[in-house]
Every structure is written in structure tokens, then in C-alpha cells.
Amino acid sequence: MVYLVExxxxNMSEYxxxxxxxxxxxxxxxxxxxCCDSKExxxxxxxxxxxxxxxxxKDGKIKVLIKEQDNTVSISIEDNGLGISKDDQEFIFKRFEQGGNVNSTKVSSSGVGLTLVKYIVELHGGHVELESELGKGSKFTLVLPIN
Structure with a gap:
């Protein structure tokens, strides 16, 4: 799992x-x-x-963290970007939805990515956690069981 995430x-570091x-x-x-579908x-x-x-x-940071605890592995992607309002956090995992933050609407998105992430992680018996504050960034954590 560590190798896969790293x-x-x-592979995205140049971008x-x-x-x-x-x-x-x-x-x-x-x-x-x-045990997981590595491609997914x-x-x-x-x-x-x-x-x-x-x-x-620009000049922001993205952290990729990997932890093991209580028969699960947590993969967190944390940034210090725009963040997501509490209102928007309630529906961003729904298909074709996108946050209403003025700055977020400038970014092209289909609105299916987070829905797909949630679906794939749940198929693996896990769940997705979100911590975010508008203007301070977001932290998405994939929690997967260790089989």
C-alpha cells in the first residue's frame, strides 16, 4: 500500500x-x-x-500521509488551499455536485470524482473522511481495512 500511494x-510530482x-x-x-484493487x-x-x-x-503545500492503526490503513491527502464550507461538505460526495465557493467555480470539474472515490473505497469495506475549513484547506482520508 505504501509503495502504491507513494x-x-x-508520478504527479512534476505537475x-x-x-x-x-x-x-x-x-x-x-x-x-x-488486499485491494490497486488500480482503483x-x-x-x-x-x-x-x-x-x-x-x-501557488506556494501552497500538499501532504500525503499514510498511517496504520486498529486493522486499518489511513491515506490522507491534505492541502492548505481554498477549503470547503460546512454547507458544501454535505453534498460534495454526490454525483455532479460541486462546491459553491466563488473560487471553486473557476475550476473545471465534472462533479463525479469524489462520488467515484467514495464508491470505490466503500466497495473495499472502507470509508472516506473529510476535514475542511473555508480558506484553510482540506484533508481527505481514505480508511481501508487491512485484510
Whole structure:
């Protein structure tokens, strides 16, 4: 799992750096074998990192964190970008919905990415957590069971 997440993030590092954003990859564990569809988890991580890039200004930071606890692995993508209002947090995982923040509407999006992430993670027996504050950034965490 650690290799999969690190490789996904590193494959996006040139794109991130070209946007003037710092990428920090900080796994708390060396390796962790887990039964999952690696392509689908890669898609989820890539989607969340891509969203973080879209909503983070130049000179911002994106952190990719990996932790193991209580028979689960947590993969967090944290940014110090626009953030998501409490009102918008209630529906951003619904198909074709996008946040109403004035700055977020300038970003092109189909509105299906987070729905897909949630669906894939739930198919793996996990869930998605969101912590965000408008103007201070967002942290999306994929929590997956270790089989």
C-alpha cells in the first residue's frame, strides 16, 4: 500500500511542482501488504491529489500521509488551499455536485470524482473522511481495512 500511494504521488510530482506547490509524502510505515484493487485505489489517490492541486494556490503545500492503526490503513491527502464550507461538505460526495465557493467555480470539474472515490473505497469495506475549513484547506482520508 505504501509503495502504491507513494508512486501515485510521485508520478504527479512534476505537475504539482510546475504549479508552484510543494508535495510532501510522509508515510509512518515502511510497507503494508493489503488486499485491494490497486488500480482503483491508485485512481482514488490520484483523484484526491488532483483535486488538492486544483484548489491550492501557488506556494501552497500538499501532504500525503499514510498511517496504520486498529486493522486499518489511513491515506490522507491534505492541502492548505481554498477549503470547503460546512454547507458544501454535505453534498460534495454526490454525483455532479460541486462546491459553491466563488473560487471553486473557476475550476473545471465534472462533479463525479469524489462520488467515484467514495464508491470505490466503500466497495473495499472502507470509508472516506473529510476535514475542511473555508480558506484553510482540506484533508481527505481514505480508511481501508487491512485484510
Amino acid at each position: 508512486e501515485t504521488a510521485l 504539482i511542482n510546475n504549479k508552484g506547490i510543494e508535495l510532501i509524502i510522509d508515510p509512518e510505515i515502511e510497507e503494508l501488504p493489503i 485505489i491508485e485512481r482514488c489517490v490520484g483523484n484526491l491529489i488532483g483535486n488538492a492541486v486544483k484548489f491550492t494556490e
